[in-house]
Amino acid sequence: MLRMSTLFLRTLREDPADAEVPSHRLLVRAGYVRRVAPGIYSWLPLGVRMLAKVSGVVRAEMDAIGAQEVLFPALIPREPYEVSGRWTEYGDLLFRLRDRRGNDYLLGPTHEELFTLLVKGEYSSYKDLPVMLYQVQTKYRDEARPRAGILRGREFVMKDSYSFDLDDEGLQRSYDLHREAYIRIFDRVGMDYRIVAAVSGAMGGSASEEFLAPAPTGEDTFVSCTACDYAANTEAVQLRAPEPVDPESQPAIQVLDTPDTPTIETLVAVLADLGHDVPASGTLKNVVVLLRHPDGRTEPLVVGVPGDRAVDLARLEANVAPAEVLPFDDFDRHPELVKGYIGPQRLAEKKVRYVVDPLVVTGSAWATGANEPGRHAVNVVRDRDFVPEGVVPAAEVRAGDPCGRCGAPLEIGRGIEIGHIFQLGRKYTEAFGLDVLGPLGTPVRVTMGSYGIGVSRAIAAIAEQSYDDKGLAWPRSGAPAAVHVVGVGKGDHRPVAERIAAELEARGLTVLLDDRPKVSPGVAFKDAELLGIPTTVVIGKSLADGVVEVRDRRSGDIRRVALDDAVEVVVAEVRGGG
RNA sequence: CGGGCUGUGGCGCAGCUUGGUAGCGCGUCCGGCUGGGGGCCGGAAGGUCGCAGGUUCGAAUCCUGUCAGCCCGACCA
Numbered sequence: 069m070l071r072m073s074t075l076f077l078r079t080l081r082e083d084p085a086d087a088e089v090p091s092h093r094l095l096v097r098a099g100y101v102r103r104v105a106p107g108i109y110s111w112l113p114l115g116v117r118m119l120a121k122v123s124g125v126v127r128a129e130m131d132a133i134g135a136q137e138v139l140f141p142a143l144i145p146r147e148p149y150e151v152s153g154r155w156t157e158y159g160d161l162l163f164r165l166r167d168r169r170g171n172d173y174l175l176g177p178t179h180e181e182l183f184t185l186l187v188k189g190e191y192s193s194y195k196d197l198p199v200m201l202y203q204v205q206t207k208y209r210d211e212a213r214p215r216a217g218i219l220r221g222r223e224f225v226m227k228d229s230y231s232f233d234l235d236d237e238g239l240q241r242s243y244d245l246h247r248e249a250y251i252r253i254f255d256r257v258g259m260d261y262r263i264v265a266a267v268s269g270a271m272g273g274s275a276s277e278e279f280l281a282p283a284p285t286g287e288d289t290f291v292s293c294t295a296c297d298y299a300a301n302t303e304a305v306q307l308r309a310p311e312p313v314d315p316e317s318q319p320a321i322q323v324l325d326t327p328d329t330p331t332i333e334t335l336v337a338v339l340a341d342l343g344h345d346v347p348a349s350g351t352l353k354n355v356v357v358l359l360r361h362p363d364g365r366t367e368p369l370v371v372g373v374p375g376d377r378a379v380d381l382a383r384l385e386a387n388v389a390p391a392e393v394l395p396f397d398d399f400d401r402h403p404e405l406v407k408g409y410i411g412p413q414r415l416a417e418k419k420v421r422y423v424v425d426p427l428v429v430t431g432s433a434w435a436t437g438a439n440e441p442g443r444h445a446v447n448v449v450r451d452r453d454f455v456p457e458g459v460v461p462a463a464e465v466r467a468g469d470p471c472g473r474c475g476a477p478l479e480i481g482r483g484i485e486i487g488h489i490f491q492l493g494r495k496y497t498e499a500f501g502l503d504v505l506g507p508l509g510t511p512v513r514v515t516m517g518s519y520g521i522g523v524s525r526a527i528a529a530i531a532e533q534s535y536d537d538k539g540l541a542w543p544r545s546g547a548p549a550a551v552h553v554v555g556v557g558k559g560d561h562r563p564v565a566e567r568i569a570a571e572l573e574a575r576g577l578t579v580l581l582d583d584r585p586k587v588s589p590g591v592a593f594k595d596a597e598l599l600g601i602p603t604t605v606v607i608g609k610s611l612a613d614g615v616v617e618v619r620d621r622r623s624g625d626i627r628r629v630a631l632d633d634a635v636e637v638v639v640a641e642v643r644g645g646g
Numbered sequence: 647c648g649g650g651c652u653g654u655g656g657c658g659c660a661g662c663u664u665g666g667u668a669g670c671g672c673g674u675c676c677g678g679c680u681g682g683g684g685g686c687c688g689g690a691a692g693g694u695c696g697c698a699g700g701u702u703c704g705a706a707u708c709c710u711g712u713c714a715g716c717c718c719g720a721c722c723a
Contacts, residue, residue: 081672081684082658086716106715212647215717330723355722378722395721408723437723464722557681590683597683608682 069573070580076113079595089285091531092217094540098598107214107222117548118527122257123204126227129253133245135200135229140182142206146172148181152499163208175208183230184496194506198238202229218528225524231517239491239515246489246519250279258543259530264290265300267386276490280483281529288483295476302465303386306472313431315452326444330408332375344446351375352434354410358394368396372412372424373463384462411437412454424456425463484529492516540600541621549580550642552601556589556608565607571635577642
């Protein structure tokens, strides 16, 4: 039983000055966490309870699919990350440090390398596979801009697991097991979430899905179809593209004088004056970005998107990973790139890489730059007048865009990434040479899956979905305690509260008892609301009539219950969900 | 990396323009009252005013530098 008289807790009456988002504000105010440095937090007793709650559910479900828990150090020598290439690829995101002998170390941002090495060291036969290992551990990433309190920290608690299989079918099975385990985990902690298609990003690999908790403060944008069950991170979304056309069926390319048309808007107006009725969506906007590769090499990349759409840099970057996308402004050294009048015609000859968004299909005709100041061309046709080097999703995605699966309009939402599962493949087993001997006595390269849950972030995400103007309002299944018992007043109230708390605990419920002497009822109630335990039992005035109150934090409902029935009623309420 | 804002008891803030004994609210401690919505009365503890240098008889306040933090942006050719 947690007793508030001795609980290490100080609630704040006012919002902390440095907290903006609800979860940050309330977790600090309610005394769950305290900031130590940017993106680095201490967890106080109530917060630790939440960590234990969530990680307990995670462990139970991971164990249930046969994964086994291990624990790696956070402090790791450089070599494995050198071998995988991530010592370089991770760049400034990696916390690096040196020991007294001058050897390089890092604080683990994620542990593919060590898991791969561990399995390589222990296992050597196909009979040993499949195997799934996981840990719940503190991770370190030196984020450029930590923000939103617990949501994006530099130190955070993560459950990461890894599967090792002989072949793709095995990997698919391990992936599916994790997917189902994640569904059970997030259901059990009472979170609202969506499973969305994702890009695998810097990790490499193929199939990948994210678990997003919808919340306005989320950093990820995802689309979901209004008709079918398709959902995807905008980085990974596939829109329904127009049907390809025979390039030769299009009218001939024509170059026009279009002075003072550096923007799409001005171009459309001038083209209309010239008798070419081209909407913004019929223009081809060619945006130059600078690609920075992991080895530090940079090169310009021109991306063609329909002129009525912006280039979504995050989406572009996700699809060119591990390269980074930077703004390009070095037009002086690239005279072939005529600012405001760039067209894809003959860019290839000039050794500039050119890619298009999937919306720019074969045979489509566009109004676009003519690579000369003051001139544009119309009827510029893909795969006739220009051939892009590749197709990279880069255009901004908008609400109402057609679903790639069924064509119905998509809607857009924000979400917090709380889980990510993906089929990693052989990136790390190649790097470390992880083979097992197969049934025929020949080596088989193992294939991996990698699966993460942000445990601390999930707590913040639950908070983002569970609060009101009075404070936190945890879901029944994800709360630091099941019942908050408050005894107010003099006389018998406190001993009765003690007794009820003890009885509830004897029935297996976790209880937070407000046994602080001399707190006024108002303070006790306000604190109860701020802390957010789902059910509060108040032993107060009505005790004279043999009645206590059972309050539901979320609905605000108050039930008056006979003292003798109180324990049964509360147990039923808690067990019954609600 | 760029822009904006902010550093004053544990927390939230005022004071700075116009230099002159460092204040308020909350919290904490002591005593009393109160006992169903952060209640009341009285008393108390607690601050190198981010740091360094400068101007001045005198600096939280003016000047220079520096460090730190928060927020926003990372952009459409």
